[in-house]
Amino acid sequence: MNDHGLSATAKVILGLLGSRPRSGYEIKAAVDRSTRYFWAASYGQIYPELRRLAEAGLIEGTDAPTGGRRRTVYELTNAGRHALGEWHREPPERFDYRDEAMLKLFFATAVEPAGAAGIARQRAEMAAETAEELRAVEAESPGSDQPGYAVLRFGIDFNEFVADWFERQALAFEEGVPLRKLPRPEAAEIEGER
Amino acid sequence: MNDHGLSATAKVILGLLGSRPRSGYEIKAAVDRSTRYFWAASYGQIYPELRRLAEAGLIEGTDAPTGGRRRTVYELTNAGRHALGEWHREPPERFDYRDEAMLKLFFATAVEPAGAAGIARQRAEMAAETAEELRAVEAESPGSDQPGYAVLRFGIDFNEFVADWFERQALAFEEGVPLRKLPRPEAAEIEGER
DNA sequence: TTCGCCATGTAATGTGTTACATGATTGT
DNA sequence: ACAATCATGTAACACATTACATGGCGAA
Numbered sequence: 001m002n003d004h005g006l007s008a009t010a011k012v013i014l015g016l017l018g019s020r021p022r023s024g025y026e027i028k029a030a031v032d033r034s035t036r037y038f039w040a041a042s043y044g045q046i047y048p049e050l051r052r053l054a055e056a057g058l059i060e061g062t063d064a065p066t067g068g069r070r071r072t073v074y075e076l077t078n079a080g081r082h083a084l085g086e087w088h089r090e091p092p093e094r095f096d097y098r099d100e101a102m103l104k105l106f107f108a109t110a111v112e113p114a115g116a117a118g119i120a121r122q123r124a125e126m127a128a129e130t131a132e133e134l135r136a137v138e139a140e141s142p143g144s145d146q147p148g149y150a151v152l153r154f155g156i157d158f159n160e161f162v163a164d165w166f167e168r169q170a171l172a173f174e175e176g177v178p179l180r181k182l183p184r185p186e187a188a189e190i191e192g193e194r
Numbered sequence: 195m196n197d198h199g200l201s202a203t204a205k206v207i208l209g210l211l212g213s214r215p216r217s218g219y220e221i222k223a224a225v226d227r228s229t230r231y232f233w234a235a236s237y238g239q240i241y242p243e244l245r246r247l248a249e250a251g252l253i254e255g256t257d258a259p260t261g262g263r264r265r266t267v268y269e270l271t272n273a274g275r276h277a278l279g280e281w282h283r284e285p286p287e288r289f290d291y292r293d294e295a296m297l298k299l300f301f302a303t304a305v306e307p308a309g310a311a312g313i314a315r316q317r318a319e320m321a322a323e324t325a326e327e328l329r330a331v332e333a334e335s336p337g338s339d340q341p342g343y344a345v346l347r348f349g350i351d352f353n354e355f356v357a358d359w360f361e362r363q364a365l366a367f368e369e370g371v372p373l374r375k376l377p378r379p380e381a382a383e384i385e386g387e388r
Numbered sequence: 389t390t391c392g393c394c395a396t397g398t399a400a401t402g403t404g405t406t407a408c409a410t411g412a413t414t415g416t
Numbered sequence: 417a418c419a420a421t422c423a424t425g426t427a428a429c430a431c432a433t434t435a436c437a438t439g440g441c442g443a444a
Contacts, residue, residue: 011294011297012297015297015300015301015304015305018301018304018305019304034300035297035300037291038291038292038293038296038297039292039293039294039296039297040292084301084305085305085306088298088301088302088305088306088309089306089309091316092293092294092295092297092298092313092316092317092320093294094292094293094294095292095293095294095295095320096290096291096292096293097231097232097290097291097292098202098232098233098234098288098289098290098291099232099233099286099288099289099290100205100233100286100287100288100289101286101289102232102233102345102348103205103206103209103229103232103233103286104281104282104286105342105344105345106209106228106229106342106345107209107212107278107282107342108282108342109342110209110212110213111209111212111278111279111282112279112282112283115282115283119286122285122286123286126286126289148299148300148301148302148303150299150363150366151296151299151300154296154359154363157359158355158356158359161352161355162352165348165351165352169344169348172344
């Protein structure tokens with residue numbers, strides 16, 4: 001819970017229920033199909049959160065079994081729709097970025113300078129693959145110029161940027177640029193020492 | 195803990211101790227000054243992890259009080275240096291990206307289409323500010339063409355890319371592009387429905 | 389009848405931040 | 417005397433994944 005009282009998972013649930021009612025299973029499927037790249041959620045978060053949101057009166061569940069298979073479909077209440085609107089109007093605050101390749105690169109001078117190019121190259125390949133995946137998704141999705149589609153475009157553009165950046169870095173490392181002058185290893189720390 | 199037995203925080207601790215011995219406090223300061231943008235760590239992670247790493251024999255602590263102020267400085271053992279090298283040679287695997295502005299944009303069609311441009315614009319400004327911050331850091335740090343420095347360059351280039359991308363998106367939204375055709379809201383989902 | 393999917397859920401574990409408590413040193 | 421910084425640490429809470437358990441349905 002934070003300021004506005006919505007957990008990370010509550011935000012994506014409310015947002016998805018904003019377009020139509022869904023079961024927990026469908027929410028998870030929708031997340032995996034769409035927001036996963038920038039806002040993930042697992043069953044361990046979704047089901048308990050659905051219960052909490054229902055208790056808080058922001059969503060309402062209805063039994064909708066398919067045959068003998070039990071199933072609960074949730075939809076926004078008025079309060080829920082209001083909370084979603086409130087959240088949407090607030091300035092966005094959360095932004096996390098965590099990248100292990102970057103950490104390895106950062107320590108490369110002290111650990112294994114010769115490995116830097118390889119690390120950069122691998123990261124470039126990873127990003128290129130993700131971009132490829134997303135381009136495939138784009139190809140099979142109906143063209144659209146809406147914000148939801150823009151988000152997919154960002155995924156593609158961003159991964160292409162990353163692939164390009166790391167590829168150029170790898171080349172620079174290979175050409176010996178990084179190994180010419182080697183001051184104290186800790187000079188690599190962003191503000192230097194003191 | 196994961197495959198190689200190193201937690202996220204262990205990796206940054208070992209990496210920092212790779213260049214020289216430090217106290218927990220100094221490790222936290224170094225993280226905040228450098229890796230924070232792509233690999234954060236808090237006291238609540240650092241101190242318990244130092245204890246675990248010492249028990250595991252990867253680092254060794256020495257009392258080094260300054261006056262009456264108690265202080266423990268840690269350094270890598272041979273086993274620790276070996277573990278750091280092992281980790282460094284493995285292919286990088288972790289990469290997380292979480293962006294609340296993106297989530298809002300994704301839901302904009304269903305919640306408040308008119309807000310999309312504002313969300314994009316704010317995100318652009320945020321990225322521009324971060325880029326500015328990093329450029330200031332770059333200006334006051336000794337020029338270097340090492341991997342550690344490349345990481346700082348990435349921060350700048352990446353944030354400039356993001357600022358530019360969202361600014362162009364905001365412009366596109368303002369020019370009415372996104373509101374021309376409005377199919378079912380859920381058409382915005384990345385693979386469409388089913 | 390077996391496999392894959394639909395569907396719900398929990399337990400265990402891991403990851404991570406915030407806020408607080410304690411206390412010394414240095415500079416104003 | 418006070419504030420800032422050095423220094424260590426924990427408790428409470430929040431967030432998140434993985435793996436498992438349960439069971440029905442539909443198709444091969």
